[in-house]
Structures are given as structure tokens and as C-alpha cells.
Amino acid sequence: MxxxxxxxxxxxxxxxxxxxxxxxxxxERLEEVLAKAVARARSEEMREVAExxxxxAGYMREGFEKTFKIxxxxxKIxxxxxxxxxxHSKLLEEHGKRLEELTRVVGELKVAVGSLGRRWGRDLERTxxxxxxxxxxxxxxxxxxxxxxxxxxVDGRFYRRGARIEVDVYxxxxxxxxxxxxxxxxxxxxxxxxxxxxIVEKILGKKAExxxxxxxxxxxEALERAKELGIDTVYGAVIE
Numbered sequence: 001m002x003x004x005x006x007x008x009x010x011x012x013x014x015x016x017x018x019x020x021x022x023x024x025x026x027x028e029r030l031e032e033v034l035a036k037a038v039a040r041a042r043s044e045e046m047r048e049v050a051e052x053x054x055x056x057a058g059y060m061r062e063g064f065e066k067t068f069k070i071x072x073x074x075x076k077i078x079x080x081x082x083x084x085x086x087x088h089s090k091l092l093e094e095h096g097k098r099l100e101e102l103t104r105v106v107g108e109l110k111v112a113v114g115s116l117g118r119r120w121g122r123d124l125e126r127t128x129x130x131x132x133x134x135x136x137x138x139x140x141x142x143x144x145x146x147x148x149x150x151x152x153x154v155d156g157r158f159y160r161r162g163a164r165i166e167v168d169v170y171x172x173x174x175x176x177x178x179x180x181x182x183x184x185x186x187x188x189x190x191x192x193x194x195x196x197x198x199i200v201e202k203i204l205g206k207k208a209e210x211x212x213x214x215x216x217x218x219x220x221e222a223l224e225r226a227k228e229l230g231i232d233t234v235y236g237a238v239i240e
Contacts, residue, residue, distance in 0.1 A: 125168065125181040128214055135234045139212065141177050146170045151203055159199050167193075167200055175209040185215035185235070187222045194229045
């Protein structure tokens with residue numbers, strides 16, 4: 001409406017059209033056009049209208065400039081976020097590669113440990129016996145002369161049919177010492193050794209001079225149970 005009034009008062013349409021550049025406003029050109037409109041207004045009323053339009057245009061320019069500034073700041077923030085996201089993506093990709101590599105290494109380690117465990121199982125008894133040689137000698141046992149005793153109860157005469165009984169035996173001066181070697185002795189190991197010793201005594205027809213458990217580590221409850229059953233213990237550490 002205001003624009004139509006201004007046009008009716010002689011505002012040059014071609015001059016006003018030059019204010020727009022594409023879809024954008026040329027604020028300086030707009031102010032120039034409005035200034036000319038005010039100067040050419042033929043009545044006090046139209047001057048007031050033109051001044052109002054000029055004032056409104058100033059407010060609009062200030063508002064648009066603030067809006068554009070905010071949008072520019074938001075654009076920078078979005079660009080920064082985009083850069084951070086790209087960096088995070090690269091980090092996640094790198095972590096994924098490292099996790100994959102770690103999984104592979106752990107798999108290889110499990111295989112290696114399994115192989116080591118099998119070798120340790122074969123050599124464990126001799127290694128542990130030598131480790132605690134002094135303590136065993138104090139109990140009258142020579143580690144180097146401890147032998148493996150294996151008996152298969154084919155007909156179930158002493159235990160269960162087909163059961164395999166295995167224990168370490170040391171014989172000296174007609175005395176029999178039964179020895180159980182463990183890397184980690186638990187309560188059930190103690191209970192089974194005591195039961196197994198009774199079976200071996202029946203097989204040998206001879207009472208064992210002493211029952212000895214030799215362990216690198218032994219559970220506290222296993223140690224207490226061994227004392228209750230009269231089993232001597234040689235160990236490195238007690239596990240609570």
C-alpha cells in the first residue's frame with residue numbers, strides 16, 4: 001500500500017526496480033531511493049509516509065543483518081561440527097582396526113597358551129616337585145625318586161569298573177608316600193586325593209606313611225580341609 005502511494009506521488013518505478021539484485025536487496029540503493037522519494041513528496045502527509053518507510057527499511061536492514069550474522073555463525077558451527085564428526089569417524093575407524101587386530105592377537109595368544117598349557121601339564125609335576133625340593137626333603141621325600149603310579153580297575157574290584165587311578169608315589173625304606181601335585185589345589189582336589197589314597201592303599205595292600213599335596217597355590221578352604229584329613233601340604237600361596 002505504501003509503495004503504491006509512493007508510486008502515485010511520482011516515484012520512478014525503474015529507479016525502485018534497481019534496488020533488487022536477483023533475489024537480494026541492495027540496502028544502500030534502497031536507502032537512496034527512499035531518500036529521493038522523501039525529497040520529491042509533494043505533501044507533508046507523503047513526507048511522513050516516506051519517512052516511516054525509510055525508518056522501517058532501516059529496522060529491516062538491521063534485522064536482516066543480525067539474522068544473516070546469526071546464520072553465518074550457525075553455519076560456522078555446523079562446519080566445525082562436521083569437521084569434528086569427520087575426525088570422530090576416522091577415530092572410530094582406527095579403533096575398529098585396532099580392535100580387529102587385538103582380536104586376532106588374543107586369538108593367537110589363546111592358541112599359544114593352550115599349547116603351553118599342554119606342555120605345562122606334562123612337565124608340571126617335575127617342575128613343582130623341584131620347586132619345593134627343600135620342603136619335600138624335610139618330609140623325607142626325594143623329588144627325583146617320585147614315580148607315577150597308574151592303575152586301571154578293569155573289573156571294578158577296588159573302585160569303579162574301568163576307572164583309572166593315578167597318583168605319585170615315593171617309596172623309601174619300605175615306606176610309601178603318596179603325593180598329589182597341583183598348580184592350584186581346590187577343595188575337591190583335596191577330597192578326591194584323600195579318597196584316591198584309600199583306593200591305592202587297598203591296591204598296594206599297604207598303609208601310606210604320609211599323604212602330601214604339593215601346590216603352587218591352594219585355596220584357604222582346601223588347606224583347612226587337608227588339615228582335617230591329616231594331609232600334609234606344601235604350597236607357595238594361600239588363596240582366600
